[in-house]
Amino acid sequence: MQERLYLSHAELDAAAADDVQAYVADAGFRFAGRSVPDQGQFDFGDRGQQMRAASVVLVLLTDSMPEDEVVAREIDASLDLAMGLVVLRMDEHVDVPQHLWDTGAEVLNWTSAVDLDYLPIAIDAARKGAVLLEKAAQRGSGSGAACARPPRH
Amino acid sequence: MNANVYAPPADPWVPVTDGGPAPEAYVSVYLSSPLARLPVRDVTRLEDNKSDPNLETSTYGLFSTCEPIMRTSIANRGIREIFFVTTIEGRGRALVGYYALGWSAIVDEGDVAFAASQSRFVDPIMVASLRGRAGKALQPRLRNFKIVDAPTATALRHAVDEHPDRTDDYLAEITRLERMSLSRTGFRYPSWDRKEPFSWDAAAPYLSDLNVAEDAPNSSPTGAWICAACKSRIVNRARLKVCNVCNARGTLIPEESH
Numbered sequence: 001m002q003e004r005l006y007l008s009h010a011e012l013d014a015a016a017a018d019d020v021q022a023y024v025a026d027a028g029f030r031f032a033g034r035s036v037p038d039q040g041q042f043d044f045g046d047r048g049q050q051m052r053a054a055s056v057v058l059v060l061l062t063d064s065m066p067e068d069e070v071v072a073r074e075i076d077a078s079l080d081l082a083m084g085l086v087v088l089r090m091d092e093h094v095d096v097p098q099h100l101w102d103t104g105a106e107v108l109n110w111t112s113a114v115d116l117d118y119l120p121i122a123i124d125a126a127r128k129g130a131v132l133l134e135k136a137a138q139r140g141s142g143s144g145a146a147c148a149r150p151p152r153h
Numbered sequence: 154m155n156a157n158v159y160a161p162p163a164d165p166w167v168p169v170t171d172g173g174p175a176p177e178a179y180v181s182v183y184l185s186s187p188l189a190r191l192p193v194r195d196v197t198r199l200e201d202n203k204s205d206p207n208l209e210t211s212t213y214g215l216f217s218t219c220e221p222i223m224r225t226s227i228a229n230r231g232i233r234e235i236f237f238v239t240t241i242e243g244r245g246r247a248l249v250g251y252y253a254l255g256w257s258a259i260v261d262e263g264d265v266a267f268a269a270s271q272s273r274f275v276d277p278i279m280v281a282s283l284r285g286r287a288g289k290a291l292q293p294r295l296r297n298f299k300i301v302d303a304p305t306a307t308a309l310r311h312a313v314d315e316h317p318d319r320t321d322d323y324l325a326e327i328t329r330l331e332r333m334s335l336s337r338t339g340f341r342y343p344s345w346d347r348k349e350p351f352s353w354d355a356a357a358p359y360l361s362d363l364n365v366a367e368d369a370p371n372s373s374p375t376g377a378w379i380c381a382a383c384k385s386r387i388v389n390r391a392r393l394k395v396c397n398v399c400n401a402r403g404t405l406i407p408e409e410s411h
Contacts, residue, residue: 102336125188129188141338150336
């Protein structure tokens with residue numbers, strides 16, 4: 001089954017997000033929503049509902065993204081909702097911000113054909129990883145301690 | 154803490170005997186992560202987080218109880234190379250790298266660990282694509298490990314050496330999986346109750362004081378263990394060397410036989 005994606009991007013990156021959405025849709029993936037949706041494009045309600053309808057969040061990493069509070073909240077929400085997380089770096093010179101780095105999400109470069117070929121596998125692995133680690137968290141540690149996500153900074 | 158206190162050539166590590174021409178080598182199969190772009194060990198395996206092959210310290214058998222028979226045989230036969238093979242989901246079995254062993258250490262009675270003087274991990278070389286001695290050795294069904302003769306070891310080494318060294322990329326992928334686990338469970342290795350990465354800093358409880366471990370198998374029928382020292386119950390498919398709770402070494406006993 002192809003995963004349903006949620007596209008997380010800074011408001012300033014709407015045009016780049018359009019390109020990515022078209023590319024990824026051509027690869028066979030469906031979108032449940034995105035940070036700044038065009039009116040009428042998605043038949044779900046608010047962003048939270050759109051995220052819940054997806055299994056993987058695709059984050060666009062640009063110069064604008066690190067300062068965008070909506071994207072930061074969506075990254076946090078992807079962990080809360082046990083969703084996979086994949087990063088598409090639109091410009092390979094942009095550093096991965098710490099809070100995104102800490103998630104261990106796969107970072108792929110939009111300008112790399114090799115990385116784009118790998119994108120469907122990365123999306124699938126991200127979804128599997130989220131499911132697996134949610135199971136691990138629910139079972140607790142080896143000694144039976146509760147598994148709790150570290151506090152956010 | 155000075156990490157080198159525990160790294161070779163510090164005690165208890167001793168050089169692997171150079172007994173002249175290279176003898177046989179071992180081929181070792183490990184479980185790789187289905188979540189990783191490169192086939193690193195299965196860091197996030199459910200209730201069985203993997204620590205070997207431990208590329209962070211270039212060791213095998215220091216932190217885990219994996220393959221005790223192979224490790225004993227390596228010591229007894231004076232073997233100086235391990236070639237690593239793993240199955241990649243959807244692609245098949247691949248040769249991925251090797252350790253040239255530099256040191257061994259008796260960490261407990263009957264338990265030997267190895268440290269490599271050189272390690273090299275590369276883009277996976279599909280076993281089906283290997284020709285000659287290398288293909289003949291690896292294409293038959295192989296479960297956990299096997300010995301190969303010196304000419305075959307040479308062929309395998311050449312196959313790996315023909316590819317660019319990506320050991321640093323393997324290390325980066327291990328740390329990425331650790332971060333993924335930490336961000337979602339609060340532990341890099343939840344079944345070990347472990348929040349820190351593996352490193353020589355982490356080796357102290359595994360190398361200090363030669364120990365007489367409890368005589369116990371490597372697996373528990375229930376997947377659970379009882380620590381003979383602190384009585385904690387530990388869930389991990391394979392036996393851990395050190396108790397998650399009290400850090401005592403060699404004290405875990407299968408729950409059923411306790």
